[in-house]
Amino acid sequence: MKLAVPKEIWPGEKRVAATAETVKKLIGLGFEVAIQAGAGQNAAIPDEKFAEAGATIAKTAKATVKDADVILKVRPPVMDGKTSELADYKKGAAVIALLDPYDRADLIAQMAEAGVSGFAMELVPRISRAQAMDVLSSQSNLAGYRAVIDAAYEFGRIYPMMMTAAGTLAPARVVVVGAGVAGLQAIATAKRLGAVVSAFDVRPAVKEQVQSLGGTFIEVDDDEAAAAETSGGYAKEMSDAYKEKQATKLKEVLAKTDIVITTALIPGRPAPQIVTADMVAGMKAGSVIIDLAAERGGNVAGAKVGETVETANGVKIIGPANITSSVATDATAMYAKNLLNFITLSVDKEKGTLAFNREDQIIAETMLTQDGKIVHPKFGGEEVANG
Numbered sequence: 001m002k003l004a005v006p007k008e009i010w011p012g013e014k015r016v017a018a019t020a021e022t023v024k025k026l027i028g029l030g031f032e033v034a035i036q037a038g039a040g041q042n043a044a045i046p047d048e049k050f051a052e053a054g055a056t057i058a059k060t061a062k063a064t065v066k067d068a069d070v071i072l073k074v075r076p077p078v079m080d081g082k083t084s085e086l087a088d089y090k091k092g093a094a095v096i097a098l099l100d101p102y103d104r105a106d107l108i109a110q111m112a113e114a115g116v117s118g119f120a121m122e123l124v125p126r127i128s129r130a131q132a133m134d135v136l137s138s139q140s141n142l143a144g145y146r147a148v149i150d151a152a153y154e155f156g157r158i159y160p161m162m163m164t165a166a167g168t169l170a171p172a173r174v175v176v177v178g179a180g181v182a183g184l185q186a187i188a189t190a191k192r193l194g195a196v197v198s199a200f201d202v203r204p205a206v207k208e209q210v211q212s213l214g215g216t217f218i219e220v221d222d223d224e225a226a227a228a229e230t231s232g233g234y235a236k237e238m239s240d241a242y243k244e245k246q247a248t249k250l251k252e253v254l255a256k257t258d259i260v261i262t263t264a265l266i267p268g269r270p271a272p273q274i275v276t277a278d279m280v281a282g283m284k285a286g287s288v289i290i291d292l293a294a295e296r297g298g299n300v301a302g303a304k305v306g307e308t309v310e311t312a313n314g315v316k317i318i319g320p321a322n323i324t325s326s327v328a329t330d331a332t333a334m335y336a337k338n339l340l341n342f343i344t345l346s347v348d349k350e351k352g353t354l355a356f357n358r359e360d361q362i363i364a365e366t367m368l369t370q371d372g373k374i375v376h377p378k379f380g381g382e383e384v385a386n387g
Helices: 020-028 047-052 061-065 105-114 128-133 135-154 181-192 204-212 223-227 240-254 277-281 323-344 361-366
Strands: 002-005 032-036 056-058 070-072 094-097 117-120 162-164 167-169 173-177 196-200 216-218 259-262 288-291 307-310 316-319
Touching (some): 002 061, 020 047, 020 323, 070 323, 094 323, 128 361, 135 181, 135 259, 135 316, 135 323, 173 181, 173 240, 181 196, 181 204, 181 259, 196 240
Parallel strands (some): 002 032, 094 117
Antiparallel strands (some): 162 167, 307 316
């Protein structure tokens, strides 16, 4: 069995889909591993480290993926008219990556046409057996941390209270919108740095988690909140009546806030706009907003991906593009381990064979294409029973 890890060519992507540690374990599973030269350079993994782990270093992407049974990637194969990564993959190969399936119907169709089996790692179900494969959690953790650090850089003050002979500096007030994995890490990081932290989420079930990290939970008094969580643990889209109450409460809170970090996402839908232009207009000059949902449309009015927008009242709105790549070494370590755990599920180590069992819930919910067809029911395939 051959497994390939090409260098990422997605703009701005610094992560890679393997580490020296995971290469050793993949070889232990029976794979011959090929890594493209320079693939780990931006994640502080030189070719020598991969070679010492037992990988073959290939000079080009084409040579790397030639005859590969499995191709591990971070971002989707680039198909932009000038470059066609899929063209180099052999028919029947398994392509495992973050494939952005809700927004890439074109790519799913192209993968089916190319005859490859595509696995979207962002679709890994949130069940206990799949926790070690949950790339959204591993990467969101780092995004939440980095957002707080980036906000500190942009903010003209410090986070903690400081009492000196020259006077006392008040602590920064931080509000985190969305208390999922990224939000909880942002709360914990801001608290460790000495800020006064509050958090808002439509799901009342996360109140205890916020409080356990030292944050204050911002509540909207409405019965609808009791049913605001999906079976997968994500927030649901709320009614207009609830949103009106939410807006009134948040406007009041944000007027006293220094830093806002927004993280709210709904799978398969644009990010909900939570922080309105009216709320931003009521914030203090020098305040900073980091919108981690900017790539999905944004939680904040006026946010632009990859840009810092300064409003007329002196508020900075920052829409990071691929913030996880800014901590590429750690992000790679976690992502590569997620992929290792995922592929291990389908390897028969004794026989040295690879087989994806579509009756397994994890495989069924991540597989997009197989044998020239789209097989995922959410994206045009047929429903398959799974256990």
